[in-house]
Amino acid sequence: MHTDKHTDKDNESTTPSIADLSFLQLSDSFFPTGLYTTSNGLELLFYDKNRKLTYGEISDFIKAYLVQQIGPTDCCVVGNVYDSIQKKDFMSLLELDNTYYFMRLVDETRSASTRSGIQFLRCVSAFIHNDEYLDFYSKNIKSGHAKGVYPLSYALGCNSMNITKERAGLMLLYGFVVSVIGASLRLGILQHIEGQMLIDEMKPVILSTVKKNINRPMDSMWQFIPQLDIIQMHHEQMDSKMFIT
Amino acid sequence: MALLRIPRIGIGGPVGSGKTMLIEQLVPILKNDGYNVGIISNDVVSREDADRMRKNLATDKGLMPEDLVIGIATGGCPHTAVREDPSINISVVEEMESKHPELDLIIIESGGDNITTTFSPALADYFIYIIDVSGGDKYPRKRGLGIETSDLLVINKIDIASFIGADLSIMERDAKVVRNDKPYVFVNSKTGQGVKTVAEQIVKDLLFDAPPKSVAIN
Numbered sequence: 001m002h003t004d005k006h007t008d009k010d011n012e013s014t015t016p017s018i019a020d021l022s023f024l025q026l027s028d029s030f031f032p033t034g035l036y037t038t039s040n041g042l043e044l045l046f047y048d049k050n051r052k053l054t055y056g057e058i059s060d061f062i063k064a065y066l067v068q069q070i071g072p073t074d075c076c077v078v079g080n081v082y083d084s085i086q087k088k089d090f091m092s093l094l095e096l097d098n099t100y101y102f103m104r105l106v107d108e109t110r111s112a113s114t115r116s117g118i119q120f121l122r123c124v125s126a127f128i129h130n131d132e133y134l135d136f137y138s139k140n141i142k143s144g145h146a147k148g149v150y151p152l153s154y155a156l157g158c159n160s161m162n163i164t165k166e167r168a169g170l171m172l173l174y175g176f177v178v179s180v181i182g183a184s185l186r187l188g189i190l191q192h193i194e195g196q197m198l199i200d201e202m203k204p205v206i207l208s209t210v211k212k213n214i215n216r217p218m219d220s221m222w223q224f225i226p227q228l229d230i231i232q233m234h235h236e237q238m239d240s241k242m243f244i245t
Numbered sequence: 246m247a248l249l250r251i252p253r254i255g256i257g258g259p260v261g262s263g264k265t266m267l268i269e270q271l272v273p274i275l276k277n278d279g280y281n282v283g284i285i286s287n288d289v290v291s292r293e294d295a296d297r298m299r300k301n302l303a304t305d306k307g308l309m310p311e312d313l314v315i316g317i318a319t320g321g322c323p324h325t326a327v328r329e330d331p332s333i334n335i336s337v338v339e340e341m342e343s344k345h346p347e348l349d350l351i352i353i354e355s356g357g358d359n360i361t362t363t364f365s366p367a368l369a370d371y372f373i374y375i376i377d378v379s380g381g382d383k384y385p386r387k388r389g390l391g392i393e394t395s396d397l398l399v400i401n402k403i404d405i406a407s408f409i410g411a412d413l414s415i416m417e418r419d420a421k422v423v424r425n426d427k428p429y430v431f432v433n434s435k436t437g438q439g440v441k442t443v444a445e446q447i448v449k450d451l452l453f454d455a456p457p458k459s460v461a462i463n
Binding site for chain 1: 292317318319320321322325329331335337367435
């Protein structure tokens with residue numbers, strides 16, 4: 001189906017660059033961040049609904065996360081990292097790290113974020129050298145002054161590879177969508193073509209969520225998905241599960 | 246991020262081949278020789294293996310603190326978690342290394358998988374692949390990266406070989422051929438038969454016969 005969203009060429013660049021390839025590299029699920037180990041509570045919801053989750057329910061689940069949490073927190077962090085770098089404001093990076101870490105209500109989600117963040121940073125630092133912001137954040141993680149949360153590591157990595165702020169935001173949300181859909185496939189909720197249909201369906205939501213949140217100031221960062229937070233907390237306690245959360 | 250890399254063993258093998266049981270037999274032998282061990286257990290769909298080892302080795306036998314047995318969920322991708330993208334395992338290992346520098350080695354158990362399992366060298370320094378005789382005596386000659394390239398091949402459940410018509414001499418012959426004379430051990434993890442040899446191989450090939458840290462310090 002060829003819908004209107006596929007004809008939007010406003011921001012299409014005609015000159016390929018290394019940054020374009022870096023964009024592909026970081027958005028590839030092959031990039032090692034461990035995100036395939038999380039379902040964001042979807043696994044519990046699946047069992048709670050007697051394994052009868054529908055395509056529409058997965059779609060609502062992803063939209064709720066994007067609009068109510070990933071947009072106003074994770075995407076906001078990404079935007080603020082870029083702004084801090086522009087101002088050469090190193091200390092606000094630590095403030096962002098701290099604020100984001102303590103906004104994650106679920107223990108497993110907090111630790112998964114720092115584990116992925118630290119490993120992401122390490123991987124990028126293996127081929128990007130002498131980036132003062134990557135080095136600053138790594139040193140502070142090592143000394144215990146920063147936690148190493150994923151969206152911050154991720155934004156620093158994107159910046160170091162000359163990926164623009166807006167594209168970094170798009171990629172972050174796209175990665176989240178793909179990780180939830182990947183979990184849905186492994187749980188047998190969706191089939192492979194449905195997965196791609198759902199990714200396609202999410203494109204306008206990703207786009208509008210990034211536009212809405214990428215320039216959001218740090219002091220207006222928010223999240224509100226209490227039901228999904230509670231689901232994740234229950235999921236944490238499941239005896240038999242495939243995913244971390 | 247850890248300052249000191251503690252030697253790490255990766256143990257992989259198919260579902261039900263005896264990975265957890267091997268660890269439960271191995272740790273008391275190593276502990277008896279003075280070696281302190283931490284365990285990270287990757288499970289495909291439960292925390293049962295980690296919970297069982299914690300209860301058996303830490304709570305009941307007191308061989309290690311309970312926080313030294315950690316379970317990890319792998320999102321249904323057991324070999325990805327130890328090979329293509331071991332990020333989460335590396336993070337957990339490094340957390341263990343920084344909290345417990347006194348450890349002599351860390352065992353990382355893979356979730357049950359297929360014969361292509363291998364461990365990323367970034368994650369494990371020594372790789373044990375375990376199969377059992379119930380798959381038939383053709384198993385070693387079917388090859389697969391785990392059987393061929395592991396540092397030590399363990400063939401488990403030798404006590405039931407006669408009941409299912411598996412010829413151990415065929416398994417031994419084929420193991421020698423496909424592994425180019427790299428070591429293999431026949432064990433019965435239920436009784437512990439052969440497990441001491443596994444422990445000796447680890448001390449020799451991974452620890453280079455180094456004494457336990459507690460002994461070396463004193």
